[in-house]
Amino acid sequence: MLSPPHPFTRDLVLIGGGHTHALLLRSWGMKPLPGARLTLISPNPTAAYSGMLPGHIAGHYERKSLEIDLVQLARFANARLVLGAATAIDLHRKEICVPGRPPIEYDVASIDIGITTNMADLPGFAEYAVPAKPLETFADAWQAFLSTTGPAAVAVIGGGVAGAELVLAMSHALGGIARPARLHLIERDTALAALPARASRRMRRALIEAGIEIHEAAEVIAVTAEGVRLADRTIEAGFICGAAGARPHPWLAQTGLSHRDGFVTVDPRLQSSDRHVFAVGDCADMAFAPRPKAGVYAVRQAPILAHNLRAALRETGQTQKYHPQADYLKLLSLGGKSALGDRFGLTFSGPWVWRWKNRIDQKFMSKFRDLPQMQLPPLPAVRAAGAEALGDKVLCGGCGAKLGQSALLQALEPGGLPGDDAAVIDIGGARTVISTDHLREFVSDPVTMTRIAAQHALGDVWAMGARPGAVLTNLILPRMSPALATRTLREIMTAAREVMANAGAEIVGGHSSQGSELTIGFTVTGLCDHTPVGLAGARPGDALILTKPLGSGVLMAAEMAGRAHGADVSAALDLMMQSQAQASEILLDAHAMTDVTGFGLLGHLRNICLNSAVGAEVTLGAVPLMAGALDLSANGIRSSLYPDNRAPFPDLDATPRHDLLIDPQTAGGLLAAVTGDVGKRLTALRAAGYQACDIGRITDETGQIRIV
Template sequence: MQQIQIPATRDLVLIGGGHSHALVLRRWIMRPLPGARITVINPGPTAPYSGMLPGFVAGHYDREALDIDLVRLSRRAGARLILSPATGLDVERRAVLFDDRPSVAFDVASIDVGITSDMPDLPGFARHAIPAKPLGPFAEAWDRFRAGAGPARIAVIGAGVAGAELAMAMAHAMRTRVRDAQVTLIERAEAFSALPPHSTRDLRAALKQQEVTLLEGVGIERIEAGVVLLSDGRRIEADFITGAAGARPHGWLRDCGLRMQDGFVVVDTFLRSSVPSVFAVGDCAHFAPAPLPKAGVYAVRQAPILHENLRASLIGQGGQRPYRPQKDYLKLISLGRQSALGDRFGLSFSGSWVWRWKDRIDRRFMRRFQDLPAMPAPVLPWPRAAGVRAALGTKPACGGCGAKIGAPALQRALDPNGTAGPGDDAAVLDTGGARQVISTDHLRALTEDPVIMARIAAVHALGDIWAMGARPQAATASIILPRMAPALAERSLSEIMQTARAVMAQAGAEIVGGHSTLGAELTIGFTVTGLCDGAPITLKGARPGDSLVLTKALGTGVVMAAEMQGKARGGWVAAALDSMTRPQGDAAALLAGAHAMTDVTGFGLLGHLGNICAQSGVGAELRPDAIPLLPGALDLARQGIRSTLYPENRAAHPFWPKDPLTDLLFDPQTGGGLLAAVPGHADALLNRLRETGCEAAIIGRITDRAGQIAAV
């Protein structure tokens, strides 16, 4: 029986990677909705878990333990992840707005962007302090500060529970690092007024035990570099200043066209905003039936209700479930050391056993995103032709250049007699007195985000033109979209073409035509022409003594292969995508004097260097320790992860040693760097390349030993 490919017909967009949305994604893994295309929007690849922040600040958890990996979670849920902050919402057009990419349309949307502790009305705060929320930037700033040495003077603004937890955690962290610490907690009113008297008493005692100075009933006039100036004239010297006073909504929400309460999105009992197709949860929402404290426990409890109501909206049926918040919740307050204070139903309790209880709860919550539900393996039909299982392989097929046909098979198909050598990156045409180059490149998607994929494909196609020393001139696009409803196809194609036109225009080229169709999966390609002012730079011409310059780090193949298997950290994937989308026009201009040049793509660094050596009749010496690598690439190679094309690339060089670093020399690159043989030692050229933001390195030299490439 023929397998039916369900076309996408409705777009669900989750704005923010907060706790509710993370739990919705986890539920989506176990219970996807056929025909629904899901998009997650978040500024970065991870979402910090607020419950473990004090433990991280105190040094009980490392940075990685604090984060929900949205890249891995989204991949497993079949969602595209947009790593860019939303900056607006157009409810009339049903579109999420950005500053750095085309808008994203939706049929149903949900907002879970949390809050900020920024203090825009406090003079000097934006310049000299950092808010405790959003958690990501705060955690990074604290990591840098606590790694220092010498006395530590810290000021925390806002003596609520969050401020007290941070102050005690910071004091504990400094003492464990044998640093003299002066921690001051500042509150303009009475501290901890929202807690019961017995909990307030115990919390004050814990602050005193941690030697945190509590100043209450005093305002702040302004903040200057290294000092907090109080309204009564006192000066609090501080090298690290943070704010945990209150909860403020993100500014862009104010003008989103929804009903608001003090800047928060007003929602009804079904978690719907004033526009029924837009939901909101967590701290950024104001629950109209019964306003709730800003606490993560409510976001967690809202998740299953949100999941069901989003599904009902996408299906187009009623039956929405009401959210009924609990009347009270367990408050577990970290006390710096591995001790905690608990409060519920008027009872207060504290001690190391409470910390162990809190630690178990927090770790159990985070394991929900580490131990994701396994997807059932597809059942192969029987009977079937021999070789089907081997052809499918044991891991997901790679996208990008990892999906290319291997060099030996390609060479045999294009040159059955074996008389031609490796071809240049682009064909050279002499037309009407002008020297023109032309090349084509098409990539099977390696990310669900069509905008990022369009950037990668455009930069990758332009690489062949830049490698020839030519100026990009014109391009045609070839787009295959997965089967979907016409409205969604229009949305996707619009995002792709807006992005492609911008990348090509930045390079000096114009898209002059193309072709689109629906197929099995997203594939984006471009045919690009360029003009040469002089002789093109080819694979021929490398000379003994030339320096080998590489302009990008290696590792895109192994990182993206690991991402498809759910084994790559989100930060590693984000770095790889950033590398693949980085244009090489400036680098190509600086390398205009190269004797030979190519771009490193599907056949790996050694494959493309071998082409230069074969065409130029030379050899090369490589310095593997000088080759820049993407974050995580070597770790993943040590785990035995390889891209689909790796075995064929490796087979062409059987005598090279097998170790993780050497294996990365055969890793297929997508949107890879330029590899140039340049005259002399090239140190000055290297400095100019790095000034443009290029991660360039001198990785070896050309020798007179024809056909021999050796590691030194």
């Protein structure tokens, strides 16, 4: 999160990344409210646009074409992003529960979590079927089914518009790969009853022409491994989808908010029964003007919601009322690149309608694809000499913000060798290691940031083969009101204590202050019952094992610029939060070991080589990389520490994969020089959840690192 020009005084929390909230984030990025800290809670780093889902299922669009990247959008809006699913709201304490983390407090909140078609009360549904919503889960399941072979049998439970669009799309997709298929649309009443008569007849004709069997007045009793069981027969199916009506997420009815059948009741100002909580999209019940669940209403709600949230945060100002339109243009996919349109009783169809629908959908998605990139102000015309060399690139956070190794060695150990990862001291006859680390903010969620900073600091102790013990914290919070500072500190310390306790350590003290940006650091001591594993013991012939893939520096640099894919960023954060405790135990008898952090793989391998008076050979293709890192490297994305990390390796090839060998890592993996049964070690590491690889070997060419 960029340092705000004004201290934060109020917390606005958006629960869910639905269409209304996505549009709100975009407008907020254009014009934020000074003093308001914005937080988005979403279970996924992307949100699927429902209007293009049938086109994706049919094969007309790639998955990324219908995904709104919430990571990029949150960065643009300067919002904290919490990747998790809300499961409860405490209206009295004004807290939102997200399992696996401390409660998130709010002053004003808005709910936009959509609906589900999960038929939890139908026997066998959870085991053998997939709901059409959430869209992300359904799209993944469909792609997995498409990859199977043999005749296909598909059943869609729910004969409304959504079910008809999906089964037509499935029929087209299976026909496109010449896969024999039998498809069924099952409806307990009359199929397509919500459409006007002419539109219903046209859509029904499309279903019949596609060879889809329509089962009406068909009560589903259960879902089994064989298919869908009705009262009088079983419809065989290998892929079963639930699209029968809109169901609210169950936890909404437990919040204490007024609701109708689980949908949060809102007034014309989109405000719930609690004046601090708003609700929009399909999860809201517009009791003042009942309407069917449709994305067009969510889109029209966005500017009204934005205005009223600002008024609530300011605690002054006039609110606005939302007036839903009486009717709207319905554009429905017919499987192939043809669509059906209906408005005010006028029905039309054909390929030209699909092209029209496609233009509308693409225009909507372009709002989120074409976000302006963050730019620093240009260097002033009159400036001190040398300013050009520093350039105008955004300074990376995490380990990408640390000083280069050459500067450190010149200042701290001129003419000497790099030291071990942690200092070794004897205290009362006990061999103790001690190290300190802090990270400048690079991810906006303070809990995620804390977990990464804690693992990063623990890495030095684990690299020495020690057991973490006592911990001191060092925190700098950005300037904010006392209430928000208390909230933030509570989140950070709860997360920190959890990580340290899991590592067998205890936080015994620390220091906090306010500054220009969030910085989280820890000083960690550890006990060692044996000679600590250092940098000086590597021997020719040792294998080199790396326990985590590379690429966090490039990915975080791209994320700050709004150029990284949200799913790749989420995966990278998970890797950075992964503990190295088990890896340290498995590699405890390594001849030399270090954790790969700011100096990159080659920089830390060089430290082993210099201290051990050996060389190394790295197999380029064996080095594991984080998802998305290679593409970003190929597109010229670099961490701000990259030039310093390249300086010791002037002859290193300038290819995207070579560049990742010097990419600064935050909370990176362990690099160990080991002998013996390497395969057995790798098996143990992978069983413990590490993406460990054998990446090369130690040689007798002192000081030389060859890439092969």
